[in-house]
Amino acid sequence: MTGSSPDLSVEIAGIRMKNPVMSASGTLGYGTEYEPYLDLSALGAMVTKAVTLEPREGNRPPRVRETPAGMLNAIGLQNPGAEAFIEEKLPEMRRFGVPVIANISGRSIEEFATLAEMLSVEGVDGLEVNISCPNVEEEGMYFGVDCELTGELTAAVVAATELPVIVKLSPNVTDICAIARAATEAGADALSLVNTLVGMSIDVEARRPHLGNITGGLSGPAIRPVAVRMVWEVAREVDIPIIGMGGIMAAGHALEFILAGATAVAVGTANFVEPATMQQVIDGLASYCRRHGVSRITELVGALEID
Amino acid sequence: MARAVAILKRRENVAPGHYLLELSCPEIARSAEPGQFVHLRVGDGTDPLLRRPFSVMLTRPSAGEVQVLVRTVGRGTELIADHEVGTRYDLLGPLGHGWRLPEATENVMLVAGGVGVAPLIFLADHLRTAEPKPYVRAIFGGATEDALACWTEFASRCEEFTAVTEDGTAGETGMATDVLASEIERDRPDRVYACGPDAMLVVVAGICRQAEVAMQASMEQWMGCGVGACLGCAIPAAGGGYVRVCTEGPVFAAEEIDWERMTPR
Numbered sequence: 014m015t016g017s018s019p020d021l022s023v024e025i026a027g028i029r030m031k032n033p034v035m036s037a038s039g040t041l042g043y044g045t046e047y048e049p050y051l052d053l054s055a056l057g058a059m060v061t062k063a064v065t066l067e068p069r070e071g072n073r074p075p076r077v078r079e080t081p082a083g084m085l086n087a088i089g090l091q092n093p094g095a096e097a098f099i100e101e102k103l104p105e106m107r108r109f110g111v112p113v114i115a116n117i118s119g120r121s122i123e124e125f126a127t128l129a130e131m132l133s134v135e136g137v138d139g140l141e142v143n144i145s146c147p148n149v150e151e152e153g154m155y156f157g158v159d160c161e162l163t164g165e166l167t168a169a170v171v172a173a174t175e176l177p178v179i180v181k182l183s184p185n186v187t188d189i190c191a192i193a194r195a196a197t198e199a200g201a202d203a204l205s206l207v208n209t210l211v212g213m214s215i216d217v218e219a220r221r222p223h224l225g226n227i228t229g230g231l232s233g234p235a236i237r238p239v240a241v242r243m244v245w246e247v248a249r250e251v252d253i254p255i256i257g258m259g260g261i262m263a264a265g266h267a268l269e270f271i272l273a274g275a276t277a278v279a280v281g282t283a284n285f286v287e288p289a290t291m292q293q294v295i296d297g298l299a300s301y302c303r304r305h306g307v308s309r310i311t312e313l314v315g316a317l318e319i320d
Numbered sequence: 321m322a323r324a325v326a327i328l329k330r331r332e333n334v335a336p337g338h339y340l341l342e343l344s345c346p347e348i349a350r351s352a353e354p355g356q357f358v359h360l361r362v363g364d365g366t367d368p369l370l371r372r373p374f375s376v377m378l379t380r381p382s383a384g385e386v387q388v389l390v391r392t393v394g395r396g397t398e399l400i401a402d403h404e405v406g407t408r409y410d411l412l413g414p415l416g417h418g419w420r421l422p423e424a425t426e427n428v429m430l431v432a433g434g435v436g437v438a439p440l441i442f443l444a445d446h447l448r449t450a451e452p453k454p455y456v457r458a459i460f461g462g463a464t465e466d467a468l469a470c471w472t473e474f475a476s477r478c479e480e481f482t483a484v485t486e487d488g489t490a491g492e493t494g495m496a497t498d499v500l501a502s503e504i505e506r507d508r509p510d511r512v513y514a515c516g517p518d519a520m521l522v523v524v525a526g527i528c529r530q531a532e533v534a535m536q537a538s539m540e541q542w543m544g545c546g547v548g549a550c551l552g553c554a555i556p557a558a559g560g561g562y563v564r565v566c567t568e569g570p571v572f573a574a575e576e577i578d579w580e581r582m583t584p585r
Contacts, residue, residue: 040549040550042548042550070561071561073556073581074556076552076553077543078542079370081367084369084544284545284549286369286370287410288412
């Protein structure tokens, strides 16, 4: 197969993507912010910043802080709300001609279900259910650390929409496989993992936390080994597709996730560092396939060899 | 906004802990407006990871040169301080909204605190050739003489200039905000442009509001993407909610900011 173009296309729960590279929620805005730096039509899919029922102001600043090979953030789900998203942001995102996956976050199971119903509109290709936001009290992670709640929430969202439902898991749990099983058994079509790890950083001179929210979500290369390990563990437990993410800066990192069992990957923090990262990852995956005589990228999913 | 490669042509230790970088970057030299910033990648590695935002201090479009002033405050800026001539930087920029210029012949006052002088030097330089030409006064404050980096570059571009330090090691003794209050008393400016620590800007905003003088401020905040996507660099907006320093700013009209919530704790 060397010489010819490898087939990078993948399918996640019926969402057809020309390659497995997506944006991680909250890191690409609504796409337009990155238009000057990146050909967004080349992406496998775009995931929105979290959408909530009502507009959210977000957390008090400072909201971001760099840490060794990573960053802490506590944005607090700032977004214009579902109605404004559908009317103003979604048409902008559609312009790029790639699948749009709406990330949704709510304060109750009912709210998640209402959102899922509202966002089941022309132009949204799938829902990513954020059961793992670490930065807003009694939201997100509150559900994602409990098997029973994860199951109930997933079932409610699945019942409220015809769209593919992707459940985004928190790494801040003792046993991520148990949560993954709960989501799968409740009807999730795919899983995203991982969201950020809860972290904290302190200004010792001022004796104050660096973030206005005190704690935040850690992302970036610092968390990659944890994320790869979790994808590998979950991939052996469930038979639905996995979108792997956590510190991907280059094609080699994306391949770690794919070999561990992810069908697709998402790039997050790296977009802030190098806006062209996703294009570089796509190109790098193609060149890896050519170099290894792989004709379809799907051959590599879970192809980790262990003696 | 675009991306560009910049090559370090000269690096000068202009004051303790302050470095002037002269960069060869024709695209940004041509297009940067006073008050805009560049988002600079410090290296190719992952630590430091994020880009660092720097206000443009001066441009020389014909020579393709851009100057930025760096104060060493942490890992990223300390690495920059050691970079050798010839270092290549990846930049995003020019980014954000800059100073809104006076529309008539005005009497303007520039108030700089420490490294906040950089975007005001660019503004002062721009105003020298502006039509109509405003009358430009400036106040430059810092804790000590060491904090008044590039003061000659600033002073030489203004009609009147007052330096002020808290410990009296240079210029008058006191705070820039005290000098501002007495200058407003003496000869009320039509407009104040300010950049410096939040604590200074909060006081400047209060003085200007009381004296009914229009004010713009260039704001600072920890930043992620620099292009408006991550919502990391939020500051409190007047009327509730937040605005992004990178996109709606870094220069804001004083009325756009909730100074009450900006007040350092």
